[in-house]
């Protein structure tokens with residue numbers, strides 16, 4: 001049996017870089033995608049140390065680039081598509097930047113579906129047939145007790161719904177889908193006051209992904225395995 005292969009977006013820093021590290025150390029082939037490979041020093045160092053990490057240029061906001069990469073990789077099998085890239089458009093009531101909201105909505109909500117559409121054949125050829133998307137508890141309507149963050153919250157609530165539909169539509173093809181909450185994690189986005197480090201978050205999410213199958217497809221799960229109400 002050949003080693004599994006994962007495609008990760010936003011692999012150059014934060015959770016994406018840690019996913020790349022952990023899957024590579026575990027012997028997986030990693031298609032590590034990032035916007036600017038030439039300045040992704042940590043990722044370059046990792047790829048130099050691990051022959052199983054291949055870096056690909058991908059700005060996920062450019063759908064033509066997504067289609068071009070899918071074509072370039074048309075002979076590859078992908079066991080796991082990991083939609084990690086995300087942005088935090090700022091917004092507070094009375095001072096909403098609607099243009100930033102629209103841009104953030106594209107990256108956080110539309111890109112995971114576009115990636116699934118572009119790579120569904122590659123995933124169908126994989127042994128594991130899995131799609132995991134980084135959402136956030138901030139996208140849970142049930143959990144919202146503090147308000148604000150309109151742009152980020154709505155973009156993650158929308159991707160939750162998109163991934164739920166995707167889980168239903170891809171079930172007949174044997175592809176399972178999970179939506180993940182990584183916890184509040186120490187990254188550029190999470191900030192230094194966050195509760196957990198990337199190692200803990202990614203180790204937990206990898207376990208959730210390992211346990212993903214058609215009997216539990218379409219759920220919203222935190223890094224510690226807890227189900228989250230939509």
Ligand SMILES: NC(=O)c1ccc[n+]([C@@H]2O[C@H](COP(=O)([O-])OP(=O)(O)OC[C@H]3O[C@@H](n4cnc5c(N)ncnc54)[C@H](OP(=O)(O)O)[C@@H]3O)[C@@H](O)[C@H]2O)c1
Pocket residue numbers: 009010011012013014015016034035036058059060061062084085086087107134135136137181182183184185186187188189190191194
């Ligand atoms: N950290 C947390 O506490 C937390 C909590 C809940 C959910 N999340 C989610 O977890 C995911 C990863 O977050 P993080 O904390 O690792 O954030 P981060 O440190 O800010 O990293 C974000 C990553 O997304 C990439 N990205 C953004 N826009 C992109 C684009 N157009 N094309 C390609 N890559 C793009 C960034 O690439 P560049 O370097 O090129 O900008 C970077 O690699 C996100 O979806 C986030 O919403 C994080």
